[in-house]
Amino acid sequence: MLKLSLDRLNDLFAAVAADQVLYIPADDASGQARFQRWHDGLEMTGALNTVRSAKDFFFPQTENLVDFKLKGKEIEIIDPRTEHEDFVIFGVRACDARSFTILDKVFLVDPVDSYYQSRREHGTVVTMACTQPEETCFCTAFGIDAAAPEGDCSCWMDDTSLYLQPQTDKGQRLVDHLGDLLQTCDDSAVAAQQQSTRAVLEKLPFANLSLDGFDGEHLLELFDSEKWAELSEACLGCGTCTFVCPTCQCYDIKDFDTGSGIQRFRCWDSCMYSDFTKMAHGNPRLTQLERFRQRFMHKLVYFPANNEGEYGCVGCGRCLSKCPISMNIVKVAKSLGGENL
Amino acid sequence: MQKIMIAKAKELLQSGAVDRVLGWKTGEFAYDITPAVFETIEELEQSFVYDDFCGANLSKYLIKASRLDGKTLVFLKPCDTYSFNQLIKEHRILRDNVYVVGVPCEGKTDGETLKQHGIKGILGIGSQGDDFIIDTLYGEKTVKRADVLPERCQNCKSKQHVVYDELLGEDGQVLDSHRFDMVEKIEAMTPDERFDFWRGELSRCIRCNACRNVCPACSCEKCVFDNDASGIAQKAAADSFEENMFHIIRAFHVAGRCTDCGECSRVCPQNIPLHLLNRKFIKDINELYGDFQAGADTESRAPLTNYQESDVEPSIVYHKGGNR
């Protein structure tokens, strides 16, 4: 375990940023946190988490795939990609760190998404343990330990110091590069913090949220449940839950006519939208009930059925705090799962 | 008030005067309340709620609900009645199928607003006099209720119900609010400052469409931004231009029809002060074409479907406008 005095945090950021792009969660004009490119003096937020998740770094909201240029009667095809710079995301929470594992299962299986892969290769994830989880957190339901986050390098912060523990080669290279800034230390301070954090985690309202019954075995039973009507009746059909979600990975590919050519880009899509997966014949899910059901069936049933039981949710709680009508995955799980099945 | 409302709803359900009740339903916490339809006495007793967190405006749900068989009872707060009236005026709600019960409102807050005031880990919320006593994972917190109301309630424009079949409690008055103060402040900035201010705000937009979908004035069956044939359909803002375009056009489409209910700003996950766009149009309309409050009545012509031969010329913007 390595250690840095907090009054030298800015020096650490400067050392990292010297040869890589560094992003840290910082407050914006609205008083909420978002990952921002570090510049001298930019301070870390006091908020538990960012509004937008860290998935944006690997799977951005919009991304150009290919350009077509018209030259007389010829069409030139241009690959708009440039080599990605190496970057470090500092202060990722345990839930978001797990979301990368889930996204990997989508984008890094055959056929590999080379756009995503390139970003993954160039990115180093430095995670930060939670000390004050919110009531909306339910990462424990997915076996995530917020006091011991995964990632290339895990960090803990107390009133005086930052503690670092590299977990992968990438993480090791990062701390090696920081050299003299860090001192070695024992893990007693971190162990004490973990103990107190875990005591809070146990007290969370959803600490014992059960996902029993959410598996491929019960697919049809869950799909046909009459409760979807009641659960979805107030849904506005907006994309808030999907766009703040660290694991939602659906996208649409669209063409933009620039006047002198075409830009083919992909952008996040939301299963809540009326034109989601629209095909030549129209839309396969005509009602909001079906679209609403798709989101939760995907995360809690289809995804685990195809991925050795791993759920497509990490319990970050963003959708709980952001849904305009306060309908969310926990309410769905409680209403449909367990003894209600 | 909640008890009186449940009693009223039960009475009307039992007598057969209404077939369903549109109200608010309890959630997992003290603050995560969901709009819901109640069809039985048991449902009402189990989960009907009316408290400081019932901010959601139920008017828009009536577009669908009023087309169901039978009558729908709806509880409307004063500002919701303006949206309701506006939808009646636009022939979007079938008035005969709705029984409106007006309920008083002293301002509604939400979990997000409490959290912006530094309250973490909310487990329970009680009230005592003018204060909220909040039980959190990290100890008990006391905050003044008035301090944790969102902007729209701090600048409440009216506590008067403009439409109802029955009123519970006392009706209030149209208020003198300071709701245009911030618009004036922005107008007084230099163009560069205004541009930077709005870029800072609108660049946070994630195009979730929550503002549009919650808006009672946005009741088109197919939005131009969802229509592939329109040529401007967008699922994401791929360029800063598209951020500007979406918000300018959305505000313009509801100009003269927006009642300033403030739902757009309430639901924005990025806390973009969207009401400041709508209020700019309201302020301009008031100043240029005479005071107008959308939803105050169901007969008057909306400012943009009306004209006077003596109207000002667009060039007034060169002299008026901000930073004159």
Added chain:
Amino acid sequence: MQDVKTTFKPKIVAFCCNWCSYAGADLAGTNRLSYPADVKIIRVPCSCRVNPMFILRAFQRGADGVILCGCHPGDCHYTSGNYYARRRMTLLFSMLDYLGIEKERTRVEWVSAAEGAKFAETMNSFVETVRSLGENKRLEDLRCKK
């Protein structure tokens, strides 16, 4: 260094009502009155056909200034179209100004079919105004500028 403002040739989109200013533009042409060739005219059946979206789309596609020309108030071919257009454009321009976008890039002028000279003058003065503002940077779509 060259002065950008003198060499800059602004792209102007002019929405012209079929019944008045479009004919006014014709008259300017037959009278051999000159106005800059950078003005691209789009004929519309009435000034009130112009949706605010048209104005924004013109800027998106690279316009540096957008002008709407219609019949003089009271002379609308359809009686009242231009009155509605007048309110709409007033509010739209005011909103653009509120967002910090140069208000001088947008203009409304009433030009009748008999006013060929006014049409040419209007375009000359509008082009001059936009030229002095320089390129449209605040309401541009970078994708269309590649």
